[in-house]
Structure formats: C-alpha cells, structure tokens
Amino acid sequence: MAVNPLAGLGLGIGWRPEIAGLVTDLPGVRFTEVVAESLRHQGQLPLPLAELRARGVTVVPHGTRLSLGGAEPLDPHRVRQFVAAAATLDAPLVSEHVAFVRAGGLEAGHLLPVPRSREALRVLARNVRTLRAELDAPLALEPIAALFEWPDDEFTEAEFLTELLDRTGAWLLLDIANVYANARNRGADPVDLLDRLPLKRVAYLHVAGGAEHDGLYHDTHTAPTPEPVLALLRQLSARFTAARLAPAMLLERDGDYPPAAQLRAELDAVADAAGLARITPPDAPPDGQVSNTTLAGSR
Template sequence: MKPMARLGVGIGWRPEIAEAVERLPGLDWVEVVAENLCPGHLPESLLRLRERGVTVVPHGVSLGLGGADRPDPRRLADLGERAVALGAPLVTEHIAFVRSSSPALEAGHLLPVPRTRDALDVLCENVRIAQDALPVPLALENIAALVNWPGEELTEGRFLAELVERTGVRLLIDVANLHTNRVNRGENPLAVLDALPPEALAYVHVAGGMERDGVWHDTHAHPVPPQVLDLLGELRARVDPPGVLLERDDDFPPEPELAAELATIGAVLASAPPAPPARTADRGTDRGTERPVDAGTGRGAAAVPEAGGARGRVGVAQTALLSALVAGTPVPEGFDRQRVAVQARALVSKRADVVGRIAPELVGFLGPEAYRREFSGYARHRPMTGGYRRDALDFAEHLLVHGLPADPAARRRLGRWWQDRAGSRPRNPLGRLVRWADRLRLGPRSRRAVA
C-alpha cells in the first residue's frame, strides 16, 4: 500500500462558518459533505481555499456501502464527479447501511452493519465495486452506534483489519466514534486501535458530543471532550496520522474557539510519544486472500468473490431492524428494545432537524414548537423513502391534507410553497391536493365537503 499523502490539521467546511474557516491560521485542509455540493457551482469560499493551496476532500454520507444492495452507480458517479471538481486526493465514506430496497425505506442516518462473516463479504464486494468506479482512492470511516447486533462474530478491530486485508481500502478513524461506542456499546477503543493496520490510515476525525441518561450522543455540536483527545493521543502513539480533522456541524462557536480547538488538537499530536514506523505489507498480495496487488492503487487486482446468499441474509436482517426503527414494526429478536427505541426517537429528531434546515419555510409556517410536534406525529407513520427534500414535500402535503396550519393565511402560503416545489408530480393517493391548489381560499368546513 502506497504511503498516504500528508494532509495536516484541518476542519470540516460548512457554509455557516465558511468565512471563519478561511481566516483560520495555519489551516492545511478541509473536508466537505459531498452531497451538499454541485460540481458546476462550487461555493466561492471553497474556490478561494483551493486557490490558496488548501486541500479539499469530499466526504460522502449516502452510499450505504454496508447495505445488502450493490452500490448505486449514479451515487458513485456523483461522488467521483465531486472528487474531480475539487482536485481531491481521495474520497471518504462510511462503514454503514442507510436504506433498504424491499421495502424501500431510508434511515436518513448511518446505521451499523453486523460484524458477521456475511456482512463482511457483502461489504468487501461493495467496496471493490466502489473502488473500481471512483477516480481516486477511497477511505472508509468507522461509525458511532446506539445498538448492538446480536450474534456478532468479529470485534470491530478485527472487522476493520480484515476489510483492509481483503480490499486494500484505506481507513478514516473517528476517535470520537470510538469513545461513543465505548459508552454506548461497552467496546474497548484501545483494542480497536491495536488491531488497525497503521499503513491503511488515511486520516482521523475528532468531534464533540455529550452524555445524557447514560447514552453518549455524537452531536458534533459541542467542544471536543478530554476523553476524545486522550484517544487521539493513544492513536498518535501507535501511528503518525497523515491528517486530523475537527468536525463541527451545529451550534458553531465563535471563531477564536474554533482556532483554539485546532490548536489543542495540534498540541496533542505534538506531545504524544513518537509513533513507530508504519509496517508495510510483507508480500505482494492482499493479506488473507492471495490476490495480487495493483502497484498503483494498492488494491487487489481480482474482484472480491460474489457474496451469493450472504446478500439475501444481510438484507433480511437489515430491513427488519430498519423497519423497527422507522416504521414501528416489532423489534427483531436479540436487540435491546430500549436502545432501539432511543435510536428511533433520534432518527425522528434528526429528520426534523434536517427538513427544518433545508425547508425553513415549514418551520416559519407553523412556529418552532408546533413544527416539532407535527413533524414527530407525521414521521411516526411515514417512513422516509426518497431523501430529505422529498420528505419536506411529503410533510407539507401531510399538513395541507390535515388542514394545517390553522391560520388560513399561513395555510395558503404553505399551499403555494408546496405547489411551486411539487410541480406536476403531487404524491397524494387520494388526489386531493390538485383540488387543494385551486381551493386555497376555502375554510375547513368547505374543504371537508370537497374531500
């Protein structure tokens, strides 16, 4: 595996802190959520950073490489297009599943894959498909989770190590996620670090969170806690990471606080004991599979064997859990029902947050408190099936069908808002919204007569 180019210390670029990021002293690189970019219309801030020589890495969140389905070629093409537009040295994604295809359900969140041989076989094949489609190397991130899968066969460290051995993929290690899993799943983060092949490390994520009712929430909205910085030091004692990045997604602090957090991360890296030299592969094959390694990419030249029946078994298990989380079906046997309930509530809360950000007019039509209440009621009976923007339109449709908002003027504005965005594809099984668009002046009594 070829040595990873050095990135240095960076920060996650977000539109809300774009100007502050440009002013941060000594900034080496930034990471940007790939799905938030349009390659032909990159934000001016990112263009200015690139002109200064700041590396920009696209970070994907929607591939679902740990899912039972093969990667969507369109999503892969989109991710590759963003890498090319940014001149990125690599792209990153997650070891997670995010959807099921039968029935069609979306989590809107990264969910853990079971650490089983079946799931590893499926993941390895999906990674190979992605590697062959992408124009730059791929690195995968370990995720945080609230629930444990029953019947797991591998530790996280062994799962990651075998993934690297079989595919040559690089790793993005999130030490905040390791801490989260220590609290929520009772896992030993040092054992994970000890099992990692150091030559596979692409870079490291550091982020903040908070504990509530015995559960650690990986919020990316709080300062980085000492426990996470300690894990960064432990990782640094084992390997010299090519890059470290601070993630912050909400409740952005003043610019001096961001700069101070970056300085603290740099100090931890400088003060940790020197890491031993990274070991290199001792033979010209991917360890564990005897596939010849491509000298240019470090990947196995032969395809990962077809997963066969593993896809079906993994798909059934993942769909059962996802359905329990987003559609209220029974919790599969072996799962902690309380933890599944906590995760289900967290998914609804995240849906409300994201829909409120991409369609703030909906919050304005209802008011913040009523928006949260109505969205929670809607989401309990309407799993997401087409992404957050479709979810926003479906929620607006739900409000109109149920005569909301109560204020007629706000209801008319919502109707116009929905009609402008839904275009010629209204999604109302009763066909009522076509009549709604022409009858926005009617009051509740007249609407009932029309329906």
C-alpha cells in the first residue's frame, strides 16, 4: 500500500476565517484543513491561508457537498471546484464524506447517512472512483455521525467501510468524535468499532466536541472536546503506537469560538491524549490579553 502522505505531521486545527489569526500564530502547526467549497474558483487563497502555505504548512481541502453516497451522478461543476481547490493548494491528500446531501434535485443542507446495503455500496464506490479519476491527489473518506440508521443493513459499519476502501483504494479519515457519537447513540461500545476498522488505512483523524439534546449526542463542532472522546483517543493512540502508525490529527471547530487561550488549551489536551507534540506557544498570554487580531486574523 502507498505511504500515508500525512504521516508524521502531528496535530493541526481546521482553518476557518474566524480563527485564521490563531492558526497562523501557532508555531508548531504543520498541517491544517480548509472546507473545499469555501475557496474561490479563481484559485486565490485568503491571505492568512496563503501565508501558511508559504511557510510550508500542508493544507488539506475537505469537501462537504459532493454527495458521494447519492444515487445521482456527481455534479460536474462541484467536482471541478473540488479538483481546482486541490490543485490550488498543491494538496498531498483530499477528503470527503461517506454521505449524501441531495436527492431528486433537493438539497438537504446536511450530511445524511448512506444505507449499508450492497446497492448503496456499489453506487458509492462508483462515485468515489469517478472522483478519484479527476484528482491528482489521494482521497480519504470520512464516515459521518448519524442520528439514525437505515433498516435492514447488510453490513456492519466496519465491514461496509473496509469493503469501500478495498473497492476504491481510498484512505480513511477517521473522526474519533463521530465514533463516540454513533456508539453512544446506538448503545454500542466505540472500542469495538475501532478494533474492527483497518487502522492501517487511516490517513488522518478528526476530533471535536458536541452536545446532548433530547437524549442524543450531536456532533456540533461548537463545544470543547469532552473527556470521553479524549479517553477514546488515548485508546486509539495506543493502537497506532503498537502498529507503528503515525497519522496526523486535526481539531475541528465550526462555531461558538472561545477566547484564543481556551482553544490553545484544548489543542494541548488533544495533543496530550494523542501522544503528540504540542503546537501552541509555550508562553501564551491569558484570555484577557488576547487581541481580536489573534482570533480573526485581520492583518
């Protein structure tokens, strides 16, 4: 199997305009991720993101709207935009979700779970191969956090993902927060899924926080990473260490941004749980001394 292009890059944080300055100011950051659809078609990067690229920071475009799990053919316009984002960033890897976002001409506005059936697997694999044929970079696929499952599944989640990776040659983007959310909502053991997944196919990992509503845990990306997710990350890290694997890891945050010092503290907590080097400044100022420029990156 090919060498993981993100191996050894350590901890990163998702690039968002609201925290662009914070990401730029992290001295140890070696990779980040940007929502592919947020990039302009002309190929011009936002200044803070271009600054990171100039420093040699790896930037992975992360797709959210290709609808790889949809029964309809891929939208050529969206494929071209995704491919252009990868080319603009000279990305060594790109990623998208094992999900669909539209059907019958209607946009869901949300990532929806794919039925774990043989027909759904066939269609998903077809769409992944179509996308890969347009890309110059490898593709990683991320299973989503789902609040429901389709009836009469023909595969377990681990079986479905393993078969998908085998059929397409894609890498796995493993979101440890999604693993926790799905297990908690299904009353299952998250460690059981980890032990059944092909961990050697993991290109990189996501971690994030969520919230409970009406008895279900929602992967919101708007809260600190909870201790149960960090505990699961410790167990996963031990498995990677035993297998001599070193996938990169990325903290996601998509709203309710706290003061910069709190985000740096969360990055430190994730780094410690994953057994990775911290990427934050050693003498970061307290919350009260963090300027708006640090968070917003308005330079």
